Amino acid sequence: MEKIGDFLITHAQGGMLPWAVEVQAAEEFSLSCREVELAALAAEIVPARYQRNQNTLSLADQATLLKSHVAVIGCGGLGGYAIEELARLGIGKMTVIDPDTFEEHNLNRQILCTINVLGMPKVDVAQARIRVINPAVEVIPVREAFSKEQGSEMLRGVQVAVDGLDSIPTRIQLAEVCDAMGIPLVYGSVGGWYGQITTQMPGQHSVQAIYQDYSGEYGIEKTLGNPSFSPALIASLQAAEACKVLLGTGHCLARRMLFFNMLDMEMETLVL
Amino acid sequence: MPITVKLFASLRKGRFDIDDWAYTPGITGRQIMHDIGIPEKEVRLIFVNGRHASLEDRLADGDTLALFPPVGGG
Numbered sequence: 001m002e003k004i005g006d007f008l009i010t011h012a013q014g015g016m017l018p019w020a021v022e023v024q025a026a027e028e029f030s031l032s033c034r035e036v037e038l039a040a041l042a043a044e045i046v047p048a049r050y051q052r053n054q055n056t057l058s059l060a061d062q063a064t065l066l067k068s069h070v071a072v073i074g075c076g077g078l079g080g081y082a083i084e085e086l087a088r089l090g091i092g093k094m095t096v097i098d099p100d101t102f103e104e105h106n107l108n109r110q111i112l113c114t115i116n117v118l119g120m121p122k123v124d125v126a127q128a129r130i131r132v133i134n135p136a137v138e139v140i141p142v143r144e145a146f147s148k149e150q151g152s153e154m155l156r157g158v159q160v161a162v163d164g165l166d167s168i169p170t171r172i173q174l175a176e177v178c179d180a181m182g183i184p185l186v187y188g189s190v191g192g193w194y195g196q197i198t199t200q201m202p203g204q205h206s207v208q209a210i211y212q213d214y215s216g217e218y219g220i221e222k223t224l225g226n227p228s229f230s231p232a233l234i235a236s237l238q239a240a241e242a243c244k245v246l247l248g249t250g251h252c253l254a255r256r257m258l259f260f261n262m263l264d265m266e267m268e269t270l271v272l
Numbered sequence: 273m274p275i276t277v278k279l280f281a282s283l284r285k286g287r288f289d290i291d292d293w294a295y296t297p298g299i300t301g302r303q304i305m306h307d308i309g310i311p312e313k314e315v316r317l318i319f320v321n322g323r324h325a326s327l328e329d330r331l332a333d334g335d336t337l338a339l340f341p342p343v344g345g346g
Binding site for chain 2: 074079165166191193194195196214216220230264269271272
């Protein structure tokens with residue numbers, strides 16, 4: 001790694017590592033983009049793509065994120081925006097889980113859905129999108145429905161799980177698997193003008209509390225639908241929560257639920 | 273005793289968003305919900321003074337009861 005460090009110091013421009021140099025370094029030293037970026041950060045050189053993360057994120061924070069593994073379960077409304085933001089943030093490894101293909105009714109809100117990808121698996125589109133945003137991110141696409149039985153295998157090695165599901169029973173299964181594996185879960189759900197979010201740390205059973213004894217599969221979204229802005233808002237908050245949990249900074253929403261009413265522009269903070 | 277009732281999201285439609293009601297001491301969230309005419313299946317989350325509560329919990333003078341519908345989209 002000393003040689004790569006010397007190379008990066010020689011080729012850095014104003015303390016930054018331009019993308020073209022990153023590619024050159026990866027080729028010359030047979031390293032992945034992530035390895036080159038980690039070497040740069042260790043030499044206190046900022047990969048140019050992350051320069052506007054400064055000083056919100058320190059060099060050490062950026063390196064921590066690059067060494068992190070996040071799973072996004074569901075690649076639709078919430079999941080698509082979460083994937084987009086986490087890839088740009090510089091999460092080093094992302095497992096993306098969804099059994100579905102894109103359909104026309106996804107076009108109103110799912111950022112990964114375009115007319116060019118109708119019929120294509122959501123996880124394949126997610127992987128392609130991440131690749132063109134940030135090749136330093138390793139993607140593990142899982143084209144299967146999340147289940148309690150397969151969950152621990154799907155989430156192996158994951159440090160934070162982000163809920164992008166649209167089924168309440170599956171959410172409860174995800175919460176149970178995360179709890180059993182000791183994985184913090186950033187929960188979010190949307191319906192119409194409304195959305196809610198909490199972060200469930202292991203042992204807190206917050207998601208189970210939200211849906212306790214609920215027998216239905218869906219909520220108000222079944223009749224209200226979901227417009228473009230509701231998943232975008234909640235997913236952005238989920239990305240911020242995932243970032244903070246990974247870095248151990250700020251105050252996450254453990255045992256607190258935020259409820260957003262975008263129709264009247266009201267926000268409630270509730271204790272779970 | 274006065275109880276402030278707050279309804280959220282779809283529960284407001286045709287009803288109200290926030291209102292003060294007079295109830296007898298010891299009333300539960302479930303009884304208030306029935307009194308307002310909200311079907312139980314429409315309510316998922318109950319908070320008393322901003323804290324997660326059960327429909328069976330008895331309310332005290334001046335409490336605020338907040339009712340939320342199920343939200344599950346993604």
